[in-house]
Amino acid sequence: MLNLSTFEKIDYLVIGHISLDLTPAGEQLGGTAAYAALTARALGLRVGVVTSFNPDHISLEAFKDILVYVIPSKETTSFEIDDAPSYRQLMLKGRAAQIQYEQVPEVWQRTSIIHLGPIDQEIDSQLPAGFAPALLGLTPQGWLRSWGPDGHVEPKKWAQMEASLNQASAAVLSIEDIGDDEEIIEEISLASRILALTEGSAGARIYWNHDLRRFPAPSMDVVDPTGAGDIFAAAFFIRLHSTRDPWEAARFATRLATYSVSRRGLAGIPTEEEIQQCQMEVY
Numbered sequence: 001m002l003n004l005s006t007f008e009k010i011d012y013l014v015i016g017h018i019s020l021d022l023t024p025a026g027e028q029l030g031g032t033a034a035y036a037a038l039t040a041r042a043l044g045l046r047v048g049v050v051t052s053f054n055p056d057h058i059s060l061e062a063f064k065d066i067l068v069y070v071i072p073s074k075e076t077t078s079f080e081i082d083d084a085p086s087y088r089q090l091m092l093k094g095r096a097a098q099i100q101y102e103q104v105p106e107v108w109q110r111t112s113i114i115h116l117g118p119i120d121q122e123i124d125s126q127l128p129a130g131f132a133p134a135l136l137g138l139t140p141q142g143w144l145r146s147w148g149p150d151g152h153v154e155p156k157k158w159a160q161m162e163a164s165l166n167q168a169s170a171a172v173l174s175i176e177d178i179g180d181d182e183e184i185i186e187e188i189s190l191a192s193r194i195l196a197l198t199e200g201s202a203g204a205r206i207y208w209n210h211d212l213r214r215f216p217a218p219s220m221d222v223v224d225p226t227g228a229g230d231i232f233a234a235a236f237f238i239r240l241h242s243t244r245d246p247w248e249a250a251r252f253a254t255r256l257a258t259y260s261v262s263r264r265g266l267a268g269i270p271t272e273e274e275i276q277q278c279q280m281e282v283y
Contacts, residue, residue: 007105011045016117017077017096018051028265032117035230038269052096073097090153099123118142125164137237138171162191170194172233194246198229204254208246215254224264232257
């Protein structure tokens, strides 16, 4: 964890809860912030994370060379995950403290790529004045979720959707996040500069400049799909920032994320060999 005297400039900032997920295979670290940060590090960027959890619950051993600013919390965000063959069921078992944008270190507010990665409505969906990223990426799943007293996670209407998407450079979400609702997809795509919609083993759709293109995913034996969408998002934002080409960013991110499902949990973070292979593939 960091104190205020240890901040330095970074290339990629992700804001959101790192979670402790309860899966049939046991406890594992999760959350968009975890997968995106580790992917950005694998791609050679200097990475920072602003998050919140109970420090007694989570070890940051896996986050070597990543600057993690933790807002202390009594609770840690935790989901119980049940991956059935045709759907995923989530139960929210714990929730860490809200993250306020004034808590983000000032030097990080001008990071080239800022990724807002909520999983349980822990951050506002619009950046306040003072933040100046070259690319603002959103993964809105946490704003599209609600839960009742029992913690059962259900879809939720995103009240600030249009204003938030208008502010962002690009957004990435899963078709599962919006319940396969094509009307909502159209609404989100019209409000977005660039929208990447991931579709699991089918790959991804990209909406940009009044055009739609599909990027099929290579065939892969699925061990664990957890985190693949977050790996896609980080790879997409980073490639988009470096090439300014949404089609190339989608090609690269789709290929890279496909490798991740062949391994479990954070072991799915891209390897150097996989990254080099995806960078060399041009169609």
